[in-house]
Amino acid sequence: xxxxxxxxxxxxxxxxxxxxxxxxxxxxxxxxxxxxxxxxxxxxxxxxxxxxxxxxxxxxxxxxxxxxxxxxxxxxxxxxxxxxxxxxxxxxxxxxxxxxxxxxxxxxxxxxxxxxxxxxxxxxxxxxxxxxxxxxxxxxxxxxxxxxxxxxxxxxxxxxxxxxxxxxxxxxxxxxxxxxxxxxxxxxxxxxxxxxxxxxxxxxxxxxxxxxxxxxxxxxxxxxxxxxxxxxxxxxxxxxxxxxxxxxxxxxxxxxxxxxxxxxxxxxxxxxxxxxxxxxxxxxxxxxxxxxxxxxxxxxxxxxxxxxxxxxxxxxxxxxxxxxxxxxxxxxxxxxxxxxxxxxxxxxxxxxxxxxxxxxxxxxxxxxxxxxxxxxxxxxxxxxxxxxxxxxxxxxxxxxxxxxxxxxxxxxxxxxxxxxxxxxxxxxxxxxxxxxxxxxxxxxxxxxxxxxxx
Amino acid sequence: xxxxxxxxxxxxxxxxxxxxxxxxxxxxxxxxxxxxxxxxxxxxxxxxxxxxxxxxxxxxxxxxxxxxxxxxxxxxxxxxxxxxxxxxxxxxxxxxxxxxxxxxxxxxxxxxxxxxxxxxxxxxxxxxxxxxxxxxxxxxxxxxxxxxxxxxxxxxxxxxxxxxxxxxxxxxxxxxxxxxxxxxxxxxxxxxxxxxxxxxxxxxxxxxxxxxxxxxxxxxxxxxxxxxxxxxxxxxxxxxxxxxxxxxxxxxxxxxxxxxxxxxxxxxxxxxxxxxxxxxxxxxxxxxxxxxxxxxxxxxxxxxxxxxxxxxxxxxxxxxxxxxxxxxxxx
Ligand code: SF4
Ligand code: SF4
Numbered sequence: 167x168x169x170x171x172x173x174x175x176x177x178x179x180x181x182x183x184x185x186x187x188x189x190x191x192x193x194x195x196x197x198x199x200x201x202x203x204x205x206x207x208x209x210x211x212x213x214x215x216x217x218x219x220x221x222x223x224x225x226x227x228x229x230x231x232x233x234x235x236x237x238x239x240x241x242x243x244x245x246x247x248x249x250x251x252x253x254x255x256x257x258x259x260x261x262x263x264x265x266x267x268x269x270x271x272x273x274x275x276x277x278x279x280x281x282x283x284x285x286x287x288x289x290x291x292x293x294x295x296x297x298x299x300x301x302x303x304x305x306x307x308x309x310x311x312x313x314x315x316x317x318x319x320x321x322x323x324x325x326x327x328x329x330x331x332x333x334x335x336x337x338x339x340x341x342x343x344x345x346x347x348x349x350x351x352x353x354x355x356x357x358x359x360x361x362x363x364x365x366x367x368x369x370x371x372x373x374x375x376x377x378x379x380x381x382x383x384x385x386x387x388x389x390x391x392x393x394x395x396x397x398x399x400x401x402x403x404x405x406x407x408x409x410x411x412x413x414x415x416x417x418x419x420x421x422x423x424x425x426x427x428x429x430x431x432x433x434x435x436x437x438x439x440x441x442x443x444x445x446x447x448x449x450x451x452x453x454x455x456x457x458x459x460x461x462x463x464x465x466x467x468x469x470x471x472x473x474x475x476x477x478x479x480x481x482x483x484x485x486x487x488x489x490x491x492x493x494x495x496x497x498x499x500x501x502x503x504x505x506x507x508x509x510x511x512x513x514x515x516x517x518x519x520x521x522x523x524x525x526x527x528x529x530x531x532x533x534x535x536x537x538x539x540x541x542x543x544x545x546x547x548x549x550x551x552x553x554x555x556x557x558x559x560x561x562x563x564x565x566x567x568x569x570x571x572x573x574x575x576x577x578x579x580x581x582x583x584x585x586x587x588x589x590x591x592x593x594x595x596x597x598x599x600x601x602x603x604x605x606x607x608x609x610x611x612x613x614x615x616x617x618x619x620x
Numbered sequence: 621x622x623x624x625x626x627x628x629x630x631x632x633x634x635x636x637x638x639x640x641x642x643x644x645x646x647x648x649x650x651x652x653x654x655x656x657x658x659x660x661x662x663x664x665x666x667x668x669x670x671x672x673x674x675x676x677x678x679x680x681x682x683x684x685x686x687x688x689x690x691x692x693x694x695x696x697x698x699x700x701x702x703x704x705x706x707x708x709x710x711x712x713x714x715x716x717x718x719x720x721x722x723x724x725x726x727x728x729x730x731x732x733x734x735x736x737x738x739x740x741x742x743x744x745x746x747x748x749x750x751x752x753x754x755x756x757x758x759x760x761x762x763x764x765x766x767x768x769x770x771x772x773x774x775x776x777x778x779x780x781x782x783x784x785x786x787x788x789x790x791x792x793x794x795x796x797x798x799x800x801x802x803x804x805x806x807x808x809x810x811x812x813x814x815x816x817x818x819x820x821x822x823x824x825x826x827x828x829x830x831x832x833x834x835x836x837x838x839x840x841x842x843x844x845x846x847x848x849x850x851x852x853x854x855x856x857x858x859x860x861x862x863x864x865x866x867x868x869x870x871x872x873x874x875x876x877x878x879x880x881x882x883x884x885x886x887x888x889x890x891x892x893x894x895x896x897x898x899x900x901x902x903x904x905x906x907x908x909x910x911x912x913x914x915x916x917x918x919x920x921x922x923x924x925x926x927x928x929x930x931x932x933x934x935x936x937x938x939x940x941x942x943x944x945x946x947x948x949x950x951x
Contacts, residue, residue, distance in 0.1 A: 185642065498629065548744065581943060592637075596644045
């Protein structure tokens, strides 16, 4: 915990743990979203959590922007983000799966590319049809989770939900893509949120924005006032709540607690306390899907870090390769020691520049040695920093000690299964212990044991 | 594939997150603790003169030598630079009489590192506070020197060897001894003020409550120590103070402040949660009182802390952090 724990203490926040990393948002927060279309896109067919997708096109096929090119049977689809020619369908690198089937499309825009204009009567579509459009547009959680959105919004019959929380926290350092969207496309954020509120049948929507993004909160408030949502049918009361800047404010459980004061039960979903959470970019995608019939074909990615010459907020087609983005952003600046997809707290390192942007990629960071921590770790000195920092009240120190002596299956008592890998513990550890890694390995040991016994 | 040739950076690292850290390191913490002990050391130097620096250097040298050799023997990277052995040496010196023969602190330092740290596996694995074990071993090995080699404080000219600390005199002579001491205080002087400022005979680093508090305030400001342990120790000691003939002196002497803020707060050997820390501190305070009032030693915080060190693993098991779960407000 830092001395800053009491700054702005009047603002709502979660009850325990958390850290205040340097924000580094100044690198990109002032930069308007820029478009970039590469010459080729490389689309791994697996873009969401869950079952794997099947490619539906073959080499040499001509595709148009918006065509379905892969599909999870009975689930979300992947669409051609650009018009062009399929140059190949082959095994290629994937950001998290290591390998996947990758469809390569050579970009060839043409006059008659579909434009996805606003469709008549979108506000009054039946809920079932709205959900269908969300599914068919391939909408997944764009905050990083990539969970299919239609599934999250198809509530069980007995669910009692009264609040929609829209997550504009963007609590990961460096990332500013959601911030720019809230500023530049506030109307879409608000309308999208209204639609989601309609789908889940609630009249109360809270948009949570961290204190370091005041202009976005202001902009959203203005937009809400202008649109007059409480006069629309059905009316939705929409409020913007500014929370403390404190990582992991944007984690579902923490955000729900900050905004509603409700505690999501252990192992449960926000649904259990009557709340559904959606990210701001996902709200926009839902609006695009329902109002314009426009599938998810592109996303905004924050390209940042001291290791890239010109940091940017880039809107790129899904499938744009890391290599092309590096070239577009002027190449490296300084000695890059880590390339990350996502933010610096929970993002993944990549080794292969052919990896491409998927629907869940919020950031592409190039970190130099001065920004990141690469060092070997030391024994636990029992300082308790990790315990203080853990938002779930777990004991990563004890887990790490048990792991070091080879006793992974005795760590349940310290809460390994409740760990959501936010990274606050490792971040705070003065001995640089890879505590998240210990938690991951312990969890894997339990999963293995469960597989063996069932 | 792209407009310009882009190659992979030569030394890409792969790891799980997080990829940034708070910047605080174990070494940094230890050196900040060392720095925070500087006011007390300078004060001791001012009132007791050069022997203070000799004793301190000797003890630090003993600790560092042992640490270095232990790492060599274990074939691990030397942990001397992390400052923890230096810190143990400094703290050990702070508990010694300033006129003790110069070679003894060296032996004490070596023994402390070898028997508390090295044999248990190095930093983080010790059960007892390293400096206190050193002191306890020296008490057993050099009982006479450890209790008689005091210096009378004098800003400027030092040399007079005094025979016993005030606490020891009171322990032996009770109310009568106290009266004698009080009678010896010159007009206009206050015994408690001498104790607070550090104008009295005592161990190197513990004579001045003021200087210790300065250092402790620095550590608190830097977020290195929390106050649960020190405050509950002081409460515990205060509860036992009425049983002593001189409660104020009792509170201001015998290394209570050094022990409370610098020894008992040692991360490795103290519990992690606030509740555990409060019990730990109260235990130390009460035990100190029991040892002083009814035990064989005039002081006692050293043994009190070591006794509670033994309980630390159990306290960590009994008082766990509160999990974030449904229903009710979390801690
Ligand atoms: S990564 Fe897990 S153990 Fe570490 S702080 Fe986050 S929830 Fe707690
Ligand atoms: S932060 Fe690191 S050194 Fe401190 S208790 Fe946790 S694991 Fe141990």
